[in-house]
Amino acid sequence: LVLSLQLNSTNKIKIEVTGGYGVSAIYRNYTFTKSNNAPSIxxxxxxxxxxxxGFTLKYTVNDLDYRDTVNVVTKLNSTILENI
Known part of the structure; x- marks a missing residue:
């Protein structure tokens, strides 16, 4: 459900703890904003x-957000050499 929320949207979670015989005891309310982290290189x-x-350049690309797709484009001047 959280994955389907819009980015930068304010969301509220309400947690209710109920004791024996249906007696409501504790509520907790949490507000959060779903955000997206920029990928890193x-x-x-x-x-x-x-x-x-010929030579090799080594680098690592990472994205902290679950299930985000990262596209890496390598260019020489304006010519695309590689698109991963």
Whole structure:
């Protein structure tokens, strides 16, 4: 149910604890805003201007939000080299 909520929407959860014989005892109300974390990229920034042969750049991409799809586009100037 939480996954279907709109981003940046204010939502309320009400929890009721009921004792024996149907006696209501405790209520708790929680308000929260569903938000989305930006994906992160980790790697080393380096000057690759002197490369004259093939080389590899290593990086890691992560998104903390459950089930988010992350698209990674690698470009050289404006030319797309890779789309993952």
């Amino acid at each position: 980790r790697g080393t920034n380096e000057n690759i201007g002197n490369k004259s042969k």
